[in-house]
Amino acid sequence: MKASNNDFSIHVATVNGSGSQTANTTLMRAVFQMGVPVSGKNLFPSNIAGLPTWFTIRVSERGYLARTRRNDVLVAMNPETSVEDIASMGPGSILLLNEGVPAPKIPGDRVVYKVPFNKLVEPLVPDAKLRKLVVNMIYVGVVSHLLGIDFEEVDHALTAQLGRKPKALDMNRAAVKLGAEYATEHLKPAPFRVERRNKTADKVLIEGNQAGALGALFGGVTFLSWYPITPSSSLAESLQGYLERYRRDPKTGEATFAVVQAEDEIAAIGMVLGASWTGARAMTTTSGPGLSLMTEFTGFAYYAEIPAVIWDIQRVGPSTGLPTRTSQADLLSTAFMSHGDTKHIILLPATVEDCYTFGMRAFDLAERFQTPVFVLSDLDIGMNTWMSDPFQYPDKPWDRGKILTAEDLAKTAKFERYRDLDGDGIPYRTLPGTDHPLAGYFTRGSGHDEQALYTENPDTYKRVMDRLAAKYETARVAVPPPVIDRTKGAEIGILGFGSSHWAILEARDRLAADGLTTSYLLLKALPFTKEVKSFLESMKVIYVVEQNRDAQMKALLTMEYPELATKLRSILHYDGLPIDAQSIVDQVQEREREGVLSR
Amino acid sequence: MTPEKRAPEQSANGNKNRIGLTVADYRGAKSTLCPGCGHDAITGSIIQAAFEAGIEPHRVAKLSGIGCSSKTPAYFLSRSHGFNAVHGRMPSIATGVSVANRSLTLLGVSGDGDTASIGLGQFLHLVRRNVPLLYIVENNGVYGLTKGQFSATADVGSKAKSGRVNELMPIDVCALAIELGCGFVARSFSGDPKQLRPILKAALSHRGTAVVDVISPCVTFNNHEGSTKSYLNVKEHDAPLHDIFFIPRYENIEVDYAPGESREVTLHDGSRITLKKLGEDYDPGDALRALETIHHGRQEDKFVTGLLYVDPDKEPFEQDLKLVETPLASLPLEKVRPPKEVLDEVMSGLMTGKA
Incomplete structure (x- = not known):
């Protein structure tokens, strides 16, 4: 299949930490604003600065948002990878090369543009350090000219990002202009272009982790504990940002939430269990190695029946694996996570909209079933940019599950924490602080009976395990259907x-x-x-x-x-x-x- | 009236405390530990301290990890919620509980294995965050449930029942807690309820993490000759810093000592700790002095007991988090789900790409 108008992908090769994100977002947003569906995928190394990184913008009139192996436009800024980058491009592709980058012999059926980016930027930006950042904005100008991306839209996209920093905005604008002028003067238009359509009206561009954070926000999260790990950190940080903005009283400074950066993932899940047991809506976010560390507490929560919401943004394992690459390989280990007989409820978001709705629903399920609920996202959904319909405000209140208050207890002769009264495998719980003599019970990961008392009785153990299995059966009609x-x-x-x-x-x-x-x-x-x-x-x-x-x-x-x-x-x-x-x-x-x- | 002659806070109602409960209301299930276990004596002191302090059982969350000590929350305050966590991880549970409901009183029981080995990391971070919690370490220097292995608090030269001698440096949980700025650090002995009870009551009144390390001999695996944590050896080497008296906030008792004979510490809730001098004048507000005292004690094979360090004004974790007064656990939906306008605002930002 050949590239054509509104159906191609742009592959930008830069160096990690060179500030190419603003440039790539500008290009992507400008196409989006022209009414043509786009998606953006960041292929980045586990590194802060210096290693090669790639960003792919797929332009697809038909709305295909998946990765495509075929790249049609290459922007080769990185001399470290340019030989390979250029060699990977097929016939009919467009190669925009930073003048001077090493290049193999390029067959004649590729369209080659050479631009002296470094020379162009020099007079514009005297500061060498700043120059490295601004040079990327020149290719935005060049690419936009070549591919017919509307400069008004480019400017909108740039202003949206940098509007609060007028100085930076001016400099970046000048760089775009410089690129455009150079291209107008020296380069012939590309064989395929972006054409205005009306297919993105009212759509949003968002990353899955940000969507998950929004879901948690509107799901009424009150407690988040987490330990930094790629690619899940952006979920926790994005949620913290939203909470600070929308859930802290601007006058008193008081918060209706707590975010605790834990000392490790064991502590993160432990805090979630403590908070959930007490009645908070608590969640944690993690990836690969962090998930492994949560294993023991997961079994505890399953057996002692404590709600917990655990987001796993999957990356490549085993072990440290490829920390910045995507995978769906945590499925089996999560489904049965822990020693002993366990099986868990898992939500599998396919879209950013799923991340949003599951961000809420995971809490409802965790509290209804008094058990850990995993949301198995991955780096591709979580950290890449997706086009979506805007999210809907929840039309239902939350479901806090079977909680007995002091008033409920006043109407009953006894309370047994682990008795299945409704035949659905789900018992009733009370929260610490409930002012009634019957409310207290003892939570333990050791063998227990219906009254939460310690026992090693074989029949009782089996009875409790069978009830837990029955509870899992009840979940079959409660989880989102395919x-x-x-x-x-x-x-x-x-x-x-x-x-x-x-x-x-x-x-x-x-x-x-x-x-x-x-x-x-x-x-x-x-x-x-x-x-x-x-x-x-x-x-x-x-x-x-x-x-x-x-x-x-x-x-x-x-x-x-x-x-x-x-x-x-x-x-x-x-x-x-x-x-x-x-x-x-x-x-x-x-x-x-x-x-x-x-x- | 001197405090030791004063009747406990039950005087007005005979055997009832100030909230009308009897000591039986603070008891729990029957202990399954070995007869004579130091831990059971601590349980007795906890029951008595909670009763005398007139704590409402339903406002208490009892927490523990794994080990003999961690079983004990089942043996006191049966009306309270209890949480017997996984090994060494009680501090993270406590952090979650405390943050979710800041109005609860947290009472944690751990052991030397649970705190100083598998749980050392979480213990230190709990102290560092100053999570409001009474953290009792029932310290016997040995793993009881797994039958007699050394723990990380075993003293150098102490002999195991198997005949092995510990050569490794013990971890001193009090010294570590002081180093990390813990606002209440005490050491006591399970066999000295007269000292332990006022310490427990004071610790329950402290606003922040209170670490109370209680030497608690293991009658089965660590009570033989050659063990430094046998009853006999602890009794012989117990070196109290002072006599301790606790006066709760709701009592207005003046203690008369000759000038220079005692010190008084006022806790954040208005209750007071009186320390009557025994030997030299010990200032529990001096962290360096406290560390020095612990070190010297170890060099001289002494168990220095008493209130080692106190700083009543340290900011507790919930203040650091700037939590609303209402417990997070009781916030209604309308307080935690932002209105539709917020979602609209966010969505419109995502349409235009406005940061």
Whole structure:
């Protein structure tokens, strides 16, 4: 497929810490303001400054927001990577090179522009340190001219970001102008361009972590404890920002929230459990290694039945792995996290809108089921920029679950913390400070009976464990159901979750264009709801798409539905880069060919 | 009237305290520890201290980690909520509880293994944050539940039941707490309730983390000859700094001592601690002196007990967080869900990209 107007991607190669973010955001926002859907993906190293970094802006009139392997425009600013960057570009692509960067021999079917960025910036910015930052804004001017990005929109986007810093704004404006003037004078227009459309009206651009923070804010979070770790830190910091702004009394300075930066992830989850047990809406955010550290307390919370909301922004593991790359490989270990028999409720956001709604819903589920609820996002959703419809204000109050107050206790003869009175596996709890002689109980991770008293009695242990299993069954009808898109006559199903969603949408269109229609189930949570089973039953073959090596979702489905397991086939992607549509198309087509041969 | 002759705060109602409860209302389940365990004596002191202080049981959260000591919250204040956490992690639970409901009184019980080994990190950070909590370390220098391994507070030269001698430097939780600015640090002995009870009552009145390290001999694994934390050895080497008396805020008792014979510390809630001089004049407001005293005590094989350090005015954690007066746990939805206009404002910012 060739690049065409409103369907191409721009790949910008710079050095980490060079301030290219403002430049890239400006380009992305300007395209967005021209009414053409965009997405932005940041491919960055685990480093503060100095290592190579890339930013990809995908312009897609059809609204495809997934990563694409095909780059159509390269902005090569980084001499360290320019040879490889240039070599990766295909026929018909546009290469905008910082004059003097090392380059291989470039075939004649590429459009090459050389711009003396460093020479241009010198007279504009006398300070050498500042120059490094401003030079990026020159390529904004050049690219905008070449690709027909409206300068008025560029200026809007720039002003929105730097409006509060007039000096910086002026200098950056001048740099954009300089780039544009240079391009007008020296460079011929590119073979494909951005054309105005009306497909982004009323849409927002947002990162998933920011969306999750908004969800928590409107979900009524009162306690956040966390330990800094990429790629989850931006969720905690974004939430802290919103809380400071909207939940602290401007007059008295008093806060209706607490944010505690813990000494490690064990303490972070411990504080969440203490706060939740006491009645706060408490959450933590973490990634990879931090999640591993939370394991013991997770088992405790499951067994002692304490609500907790745990956001895991997945990165590549095991161990430190690739801290700044994306993955869906925490699924299996989270589903059963802890020693002993445990199974957990997991929410799987596929969109920034999911991050927002799950940010609220996770609290409701955690308090309703008195158990840890995980939100398994990933770096791709969490830290990249996505276009979305604006979020809706919640139309329901919160659900605080089964809490008995002193008034409730006054009407009852006894209170037993772990007695299943309603037949749904969910007992009632009281909060510390409840002024009634019956209210107190003793929470423990050791064996306990219905009255929360210590016991090692075999029958009682089994009874409690069976009730916990029953509670998990109740959760099946409470968690968000999958979203199913059935195509009439399609016998091939695709099952996906999380950030794979966007690549799957695009892949389905391409497969259909090649004559293979599919039905699609987008899974939103564990435990599996009944819709999952009926979808699997109704399909001849189901491709389970996931971003991990060991086919973890397929393993969970196989455990749950062994009788349907032979229908499942894996589409895997686990190199740390976000999954793209072509990878899915290629694998499905190859497997289908094999399937046809063997049939 | 001197405090030691004064009847406890139960005088008016016979065996009832100022809120009308009897001592039985502060008891808990029957202990399952070894008969004669120092921890049970501490439990007795906790019950008596809470009763005498007239604490409302429903306002107390009892917290612990794992180990013999951590079982004890089940043996007192059965009307209170209790939280027996995982090993070494009671401080993080306490932090969450305290922040979620600042009106609760937190009473934590830990052991030397739970605090000085697996939980040392969390313990130090708790102290550093000054989370309001009475943190009792029931310190016997040995792992009881796992049958007699040394803990990190075992003294150099102390002999285990197996015959092994500890050569490693003990971790002194009081010295660490003082170093991190803890506003209330005391050491006592389970066998000296006369000293321990006023310390506990004072610690419960302190606004911030109060660390009370109580030497509590293990009758089963660490009470033999050669053990420094046997009953006999602790009794012989107990070196109290002063006699301690506690006068609660709601009592107006004047204590008459000759000038220079005693010191008085007023806590934030108006209650007072009177320290009657025993040997030399000890100033518990001097952190360096306290550390020096602990070091000298160790060199001389003495257990220096009493109120080692106190700073009643240190800012507690909830003040650092600038929390509203209402406990976070009781805030209604309208206080914690911003109105629709806020979402509209944020969404419109995301449409235009305005920072």
